[in-house]
Amino acid sequence: MTVRQPSHGLRVSVVSHGPAALAQELLLQMARECAGSVTRVVLTQNLPETEPRAPEGGWPFALDVVRNTTPRGFGANHNHALAGAEEPFVCVINPDVALLEGPDPLAALRDVAAEPGVGCAYPVQLDAQGRVEASERELPTPLALWRRRVLGRPQRRVDWINGACMVLPAAVWARLGGFDEGYFMYCEDVDLCLRLRALGLRLERAPVRVVHAGQRASHHDSRHLAWHVRSLLRLWFSAPYRAARRAAASADAAAPAR
Numbered sequence: 001m002t003v004r005q006p007s008h009g010l011r012v013s014v015v016s017h018g019p020a021a022l023a024q025e026l027l028l029q030m031a032r033e034c035a036g037s038v039t040r041v042v043l044t045q046n047l048p049e050t051e052p053r054a055p056e057g058g059w060p061f062a063l064d065v066v067r068n069t070t071p072r073g074f075g076a077n078h079n080h081a082l083a084g085a086e087e088p089f090v091c092v093i094n095p096d097v098a099l100l101e102g103p104d105p106l107a108a109l110r111d112v113a114a115e116p117g118v119g120c121a122y123p124v125q126l127d128a129q130g131r132v133e134a135s136e137r138e139l140p141t142p143l144a145l146w147r148r149r150v151l152g153r154p155q156r157r158v159d160w161i162n163g164a165c166m167v168l169p170a171a172v173w174a175r176l177g178g179f180d181e182g183y184f185m186y187c188e189d190v191d192l193c194l195r196l197r198a199l200g201l202r203l204e205r206a207p208v209r210v211v212h213a214g215q216r217a218s219h220h221d222s223r224h225l226a227w228h229v230r231s232l233l234r235l236w237f238s239a240p241y242r243a244a245r246r247a248a249a250s251a252d253a254a255a256p257a258r
Helices: 020-033 074-082 105-113 142-149 170-176 188-198 222-236 239-254
Strands: 010-016 038-045 062-067 089-093 097-099 118-126 165-169 202-212
Touching: 010 020, 010 074, 010 105, 020 038, 020 097, 020 105, 038 074, 062 074, 074 089, 089 105, 089 170, 105 118, 105 165, 105 202, 118 188, 165 170, 170 188, 188 202, 188 222, 188 239
Parallel strands: 010 038, 010 089, 038 062, 118 202
Antiparallel strands: 089 165, 097 202, 118 165
């Protein structure tokens, strides 16, 4: 099968840690809804899984299955999958994301990512009950985390968006060098967004809704909690974070008093 490489083609990276049914359903959804936009999907099986089953008539895109012999981190897996992408746009999407039926949602994200000044397009994320998730976040300073987690206060601005579903121009992805693999499982998306915005590019919400049914493992798994804390500490001492914090402080100082 010869796969086309149109000027608006999209390479999608999906990293699966099991169960295989999640990745299988997402692939089938992309085959039904996104055949006009997706040219290649790279499915990375970070743990042993069964082979995805093609729909009747086969996949409408090229499907590469990468089987890791040793599990790798979130950033490393996506970087490997998207390295050298020939498509003009790339997509990072979790296997626990469900695409809602309707016009091609990934095409809509790609079209927003193609707008001048946009570095990353993202959808509105809903939870399993249809409620809007807090996927748009402000800079995770200790004070901001305290306000959100303990006091339950809303986000004041959008400094980063979570990496469950994002589409970027491939040239922007290459310029950033993808995710920083020094992070493991957490904060890769924060760091990527901060570096992207430091280039003067925008995070832009697209008129697309997806369901993200993921659970935060760090809330109930001590190993994941340790990874999360370690990544936060690395972030707080990083140059992109310090630059973003200075920019946020300047914006706050310039804002009119309420």
